[in-house]
Amino acid sequence: MIFSLIIIIVLVLLLLAAAIYAVMQKDLLYATIATGVISLILSIIFFILQAPDVALTEAAIGIALTTIIFVFAIRHTSRREDEVTILEESDAQEMDNKESV
Amino acid sequence: MKKVLVILMLAVIAYTLGTSFSTIKFGENRIGDPKEEKTVAAFYLNRTPSELSVANVITAIVVNYRGFDTLGEVSVLFLAATGLGSILYRRRKKGEHPEVITKPASQLLQSGSKLIYPAILVLGAYVFIHGHLTPGGGFQGGAIIATGLLLMMMAYKDFEIRHNVLTWVESIAGITFVSLGLTGLIYGKTFLENFLPTGNLNDVVSGGIIPIIYIAVGFKVAAELAGVLETLLSNKEND
Numbered sequence: 496m497i498f499s500l501i502i503i504i505v506l507v508l509l510l511l512a513a514a515i516y517a518v519m520q521k522d523l524l525y526a527t528i529a530t531g532v533i534s535l536i537l538s539i540i541f542f543i544l545q546a547p548d549v550a551l552t553e554a555a556i557g558i559a560l561t562t563i564i565f566v567f568a569i570r571h572t573s574r575r576e577d578e579v580t581i582l583e584e585s586d587a588q589e590m591d592n593k594e595s596v
Numbered sequence: 597m598k599k600v601l602v603i604l605m606l607a608v609i610a611y612t613l614g615t616s617f618s619t620i621k622f623g624e625n626r627i628g629d630p631k632e633e634k635t636v637a638a639f640y641l642n643r644t645p646s647e648l649s650v651a652n653v654i655t656a657i658v659v660n661y662r663g664f665d666t667l668g669e670v671s672v673l674f675l676a677a678t679g680l681g682s683i684l685y686r687r688r689k690k691g692e693h694p695e696v697i698t699k700p701a702s703q704l705l706q707s708g709s710k711l712i713y714p715a716i717l718v719l720g721a722y723v724f725i726h727g728h729l730t731p732g733g734g735f736q737g738g739a740i741i742a743t744g745l746l747l748m749m750m751a752y753k754d755f756e757i758r759h760n761v762l763t764w765v766e767s768i769a770g771i772t773f774v775s776l777g778l779t780g781l782i783y784g785k786t787f788l789e790n791f792l793p794t795g796n797l798n799d800v801v802s803g804g805i806i807p808i809i810y811i812a813v814g815f816k817v818a819a820e821l822a823g824v825l826e827t828l829l830s831n832k833e834n835d
Binding site: 547548550551552555556559560563564567 | 652654723731732733735736739740742743746821824825828829
């Protein structure tokens with residue numbers, strides 16, 4: 496009982512660490528892999544908490560399919576978070592310039 | 597101003613969640629004795645093995661007692677796949693191959709995926725055929741099969757799933773689901789009512805219409821997810 500409780504606490508801490516890493520990371524590819532890690536840990540937790548159906552779903556969809564779809568989205572856009580914001584800002588400035596002209 | 601608003605929103609969410617979760621007593625048996633059937637959970641736990649001969653109670657709820665909801669979920673997935681296809685669809689020129697990956701995949705990925713691909717397909721089929729006996733079911737099995745197809749798509753450039761086949765599989769699976777429901781309406785009282793003999797508990801052929809519906813759902817989900825991945829993979833950058 497105590498043993499499984501310790502395992503769950505460690506897994507939840509890892510989950511929190513992966514989630515914070517996914518939010519803070521500027522490289523979106525690394526952030527996507529971190530969300531995959533979140534799904535992996537979550538499915539293990541579901542399995543320990545006796546919900547194997549949900550664990551299977553989370554494993555198949557969360558780890559594999561969602562990660563791959565995010566990777567495709569990154570391929571077609573930009574990989575780093577700053578690039579997107581800089582692009583948007585410059586676009587906004589250009590729009591302002593045009594409007595002022 | 598923006599940050600204050602965000603903190604305010606977070607505070608509201610935290611308050612709502614805290615008040616609602618504080619009333620739940622964790623680690624307490626709130627189902628009660630299943631024989632007394634005082635709660636809905638106890639009702640399902642008590643009735644499922646004797647009425648439907650299904651070992652996995654979750655499957656019985658998802659496919660039989662709440663089968664209409666499952667039909668709705670399947671159609672939501674279908675709508676999502678159709679929407680994605682209609683946005684990303686691009687007519688291919690004659691003789692043009694749907695390849696975005698210019699470099700061939702590594703030898704490691706190619707050999708490994710050739711080895712593991714049949715095992716993934718068998719696992720997916722097992723999960724949805726045994727959906728009423730062991731954990732799992734149509735959605736999970738379909739997603740596992742789609743994962744296997746994705747592995748092959750990534751490893752081999754010329755691995756191509758024809759959209760015609762996917763469309764046919766998906767349509768036949770959907771028609772099976774709805775026609776089973778309508779047959780239940782004809783032979784019984786409600787849509788998706790069980791009209792087949794239930795058989796013995798823990799047999800593969802048991803549970804009436806549940807295995808048939810889960811096999812149909814498995815094929816449908818696999819075809820839809822594979823279609824989504826194929827559309828995404830074969831979508832060249834237009835600019």
